[in-house]
Amino acid sequence: MEWSEELSSGLLQAAPDAIVVMDEGRIVLVNDRAEEIFGWPRAELLGKHAHVLLTDGARESFPDELKLSGKERPPGPVGTVALQVRRRDGSEFPAEASLAVAGVPGGRVAVAVVRDVTERHQLKAEAHSHRSQRLEALGQLAGGIAHDFNNLLGVIVNYANFVIEEAESPTPDVATIAADARQVIKAGERGTGLTHQLLKFARREVIRPQVLDLNEVVADVEGLLRRSIGEHITLITRPAAALPPVTCDPGQIEQLLVSLAVNARDAMPSGGNLVIDTAHSHLSPGEHAELPAGDYVRLRVSDSGRGMAPDVIERAFEPFFTTKPNHEATGLGLATVYGIVTQAGGSVSLTSEPGLGTTVTVLLPVSEAEGAEPEPAVEPADTGGHGETLLVVEDEAALREVAGRILSGAGYRVLTADGGAEALRLAALHEGHIDLLVSDVVMPGMLGKELAERLAEVRPDTRVLYMSGYAQPVLASQGTLDPGVALLEKPFTSEDLLAAVRKRLDG
Known part of the structure; x- marks a missing residue:
């Protein structure tokens, strides 16, 4: 059977996969990609049996129903098989072959379109x-x-x-x-x-972000840091001039700084220097693996301590991983730092060498909003009740009893329910006004948010106070509370509960 140069050109050569055409098992045509992935020159490959491209295992395990004989099968697709193939140098790689029979002048031929799936296998192995x-x-x-x-x-x-x-x-x-x-x-x-x-x-903490100057946060917490690290360590702060604002929870940034300072202190038992510096940083496209291009504020915390070995650096941000003796640390310091920074839309990295100290670098995106003067917190002068009716919904019986006891003792009239269905039933039976719904967020059967929405349909004047240790269902993006949501975080003291209830009732 003759094959023209015209037949072997054009689309055949442009195909991204290897194409091998066989006549009774003998290779009669290959494209450029086949030469490339199998490592055989075209002249040497033509005329050889296709078995030369298969490993011994692939030949033995090749499905009988997919074995090709162009003269016995009608034209059309035959099927796809995954198999190991062999290059000319004996090396092997995984491949996927789509098999078909094609009609040509003078008879039929078998066609195999072969794709190298090494990268796919590597991705699966990595996954x-x-x-x-x-x-x-x-x-x-x-x-x-x-x-x-x-x-x-x-x-x-x-x-x-x-x-x-x-x-x-x-x-x-x-x-x-x-x-x-x-x-x-x-x-x-x-x-x-x-x-x-x-x-x-886990980035599930309720955060209350605000536009702030990172230099001011560092200055505010500097005294606490000095007390935390001790007199044998010198704290040096190097704030940048005219630092752009960031949007973060100031309490979380303070905790981040304290955690890093305590880690640095433990790495310098004989004393040393702890340096905290800030700067304005601009990332170009592709410059950072985790962050998009744009303006960032860089916070860097460096110590002159004993440093870390490469295997310790690799695990440094893992939860509960610690090199400190048992009971001296929870192993959540750097894991918490990681959670705080990523929740704020930033990135944290660590560099260290044994004997040369450690540097933790935090990048936080620059805020587009203007900073505002914080309003002074006004604590309610009176946290007691004046006969208002509260509907307390909590599936944990002991905590429900605790909350009811605190509120009743403070002068409130309290209705209690163990879940959403019971709460709606009580609300339907109650003839008077219900001033406030105090509800757990996560409950079996009905979440607190759904309960509040359904209660609002029949009692639109009832205000809502959520209480939860895991408030994700009422959180918006980045862990902030949905607009208009009031939340009392568990566990709470009687003072916390009474202040939150009074504040919500007073609007």
């Missing part, structure tokens, strides 16, 4: 590796949470038992009871702090 790493990180996170909270629960349960034992003794010692109760509260506060760190790491 599998990333999934494995994520699962490992989640396992480490779960283990760290379980460890720390088990410790806290152990303290709470045992000290609570001490309180009961002392209270039920023939001659209870009030001072001992008070001291033990304080230990319970202290453990609860540690648990609260750990929960907030976890939410910051």
